[in-house]
Amino acid sequence: MLSQTHFPRALGLSALVVLGLSACGSDNTKPTESAVDTPEPVQYRYQVTLTNLTQAQPLSPIAGVLHQQGQFWRIGEPASGALETLAEGGDNSAFLANTEVIAHYGGEAPISPGHTDEFTLSVEDVADSKLTLATMLVNTNDAFTGVNAVDLTPLAAGQSISLYGHGYDAGTEGNSELAQFIPGPAGMGEGFNAIRDDTNFVALHPGVVSADDGLAQSALGAQHRFDNPVIKVVITRIE
Known part of the structure; x- marks a missing residue:
């Protein structure tokens, strides 16, 4: 009776010991299997400086974006709704929200x-980032400037490009130079208007005529004229 009573206990104890050893052996292998080095993420950081080169054309708050695909405007093609909003009223919000x-x-x-x-x-x-900048010349109907899809791939840390x-003319609003359609300080008029009453394609801007050069209705003076280039941009990869 004693042997019948103790035999199952001894067997049970042995089984537990074996199971325990197996479990310990399994645990010992885990650090080896999971000890894989995770590479540190590579940071790409760029410092951008934009300078207004005009005499009397304030620039609207900049829209500056990094992207990998596409261009934000093309000469000879219609402006996007986001570009129209920026070029007519200086509002950069839709431009920044591009997918x-x-x-x-x-x-x-x-x-x-x-x-x-x-x-x-x-x-x-x-x-392989690209940089696009856009800003409105606010003493105009729909003039804007910027740089479009600049490839930053060649820049090593510490290098700069100028x-x-x-x-540019967004082609969405006729260049009447009327005060009521100039949102800048020269007119304090309307900004964005959804009606497109011009060529409906982006082009190099022909420049401001002004009242001083015979456009009697113009709210602009000779000081508001601009030649190219209108901005200087310096891009430095700092990390």
Whole structure:
């Protein structure tokens, strides 16, 4: 009876010991299997400086975006709704909300002639970014400037490139130069209007005529004229 009573206990104890050893052996292998080094993410950080080169054309708050695909405007093609909104009224919100954008900067204040705006944009593990900047010349109907889909791939850390931006006509509003359609300080008029009453394609801007050069209805003077380039852009990869 004693042997019948103790035999199952001894067997049970042995089984527990074996199971325990097996479990310990299994635990011992886990650190080896999971000890895989995870690479640190690579940071790509860019400092951007934009300078207004005009005499009397304040620039609207900048839209600055990093993206990998596409262009935000093309000469000879209709402006997008987001570009029209920016070029007529200086509103950068729709431009920044584009689905292609992977990082963005929205300026909060206009850039006066001779002044600059400086900011940084950064992304992780994206070596093939493109940079697009856009801003309105606010003493016009629908003139804008910027740089479009600049390839940043060649930039090593510490390197810089300098670029110049021309004045473009969004082609969405006729260049009447009437005060009621000039949102800048020269007119204090309407900004964006959904009606397109011009060529409906982006082109190099022909420039301002002004009242001083015979356009009697113009709210603009000779000081509001501009030649190309209208901005200087310096891009530095700082990380």
